[in-house]
Amino acid sequence: MMLHRRGLLAAALASGLTAPALGQTWPDRPLRLIVPFPPGGSNDIIARQLAEALRERLGQPVLVENRAGAGGNVGADSVAKAAPDGLTLLLTAPGPLAINEHLFRSIPFNPQRDFAPVALVASVPIVLMVTNGLAARSVADLVALAKREPGKLAFGSSGNGSTNHLAGELFKSMAGIEIVHVPYRGAAPAMTDLVGGQIQMMFDNMPAALPQLRGGQVRGLAVAGAQRAEAAPDLPTVAESGLPGFEAEAWFGLVAPAATPEAVLQRLQAVCGEALADAALRARFAQGGAVPGARLGAAFATFLAEERAKWGRVVAASGAQAN
Numbered sequence: 001m002m003l004h005r006r007g008l009l010a011a012a013l014a015s016g017l018t019a020p021a022l023g024q025t026w027p028d029r030p031l032r033l034i035v036p037f038p039p040g041g042s043n044d045i046i047a048r049q050l051a052e053a054l055r056e057r058l059g060q061p062v063l064v065e066n067r068a069g070a071g072g073n074v075g076a077d078s079v080a081k082a083a084p085d086g087l088t089l090l091l092t093a094p095g096p097l098a099i100n101e102h103l104f105r106s107i108p109f110n111p112q113r114d115f116a117p118v119a120l121v122a123s124v125p126i127v128l129m130v131t132n133g134l135a136a137r138s139v140a141d142l143v144a145l146a147k148r149e150p151g152k153l154a155f156g157s158s159g160n161g162s163t164n165h166l167a168g169e170l171f172k173s174m175a176g177i178e179i180v181h182v183p184y185r186g187a188a189p190a191m192t193d194l195v196g197g198q199i200q201m202m203f204d205n206m207p208a209a210l211p212q213l214r215g216g217q218v219r220g221l222a223v224a225g226a227q228r229a230e231a232a233p234d235l236p237t238v239a240e241s242g243l244p245g246f247e248a249e250a251w252f253g254l255v256a257p258a259a260t261p262e263a264v265l266q267r268l269q270a271v272c273g274e275a276l277a278d279a280a281l282r283a284r285f286a287q288g289g290a291v292p293g294a295r296l297g298a299a300f301a302t303f304l305a306e307e308r309a310k311w312g313r314v315v316a317a318s319g320a321q322a323n
């Protein structure tokens with residue numbers, strides 16, 4: 001991969017382009033933005049909003065491609081092994097970049113060595129919801145019900161290693177209850193089963209959850225963050241509902257293959273910075289409860305290191321494992 005990177009730069013220099021000029025002339029073709037989860041979830045929603053903002057600034061189509069499987073590992077691996085030309089990018093929730101290395105026995109890529117951090121795109125609150133047929137009207141009700149009927153309640157997630165999976169494991173551990181994890185191939189099918197009553201509870205990201213909450217299709221009990229969410233201010237936090245110290249939040253980060261030329265990475269970081277400062281994109285994010293990120297390049301790399309350590313501790317404490 002390093003030879004490929006040197007080849008790209010050598011070709012640029014041979015044609016009379018300096019490294020900064022390479023960044024300015026790139027891209028000359030459409031980009032692919034890989035989402036490692038199915039359509040309809042928060043990852044997909046944020047990706048499509050970002051893709052449009054990047055298209056406006058780069059002058060090339062940015063095609064969103066969903067490649068789900070293995071908790072995000074399938075899509076992430078495809079980007080790790082893609083040509084390092086900046087034309088194939090990964091926009092992902094924490095799983096592939098910060099969680100799966102702790103949760104799975106093995107993964108087919110190295111999240112620390114195989115990707116170049118571009119930007120922390122957004123963070124979103126996580127909401128604890130229950131199906132309307134469940135008697136629980138509060139976190140306390142839910143915990144009491146789970147203690148009366150251990151192993152009877154099932155919580156869904158977008159897959160092993162997702163933040164909504166680990167939020168459920170953290171809830172299970174801190175509340176001292178026995179609930180069953182049901183992993184899905186994405187948040188959208190899990191939400192469908194929550195609405196239909198096939199599962200009883202779920203932690204899900206605010207952008208995907210809001211339509212069902214506002215439509216009364218599911219019942220929100222609390223948000224998992226340290227503070228109440230602006231998009232749903234009436235929902236208390238899990239911490240203030242009887243589990244002090246409980247905190248879980250989702251985020252979405254943009255990375256490129258590790259050997260992508262520095263000039264291209266700098267161009268990507270610059271256009272992401274512009275997009276995330278744009279009032280129109282910020283307003284679209286806010287409608288779904290998302291907060292634009294503010295970390296680019298090295299700052300995002302530091303954030304990733306902190307997140308790997310944090311979620312490693314959560315996985316170890318919960319005893320969660322994936323096949």
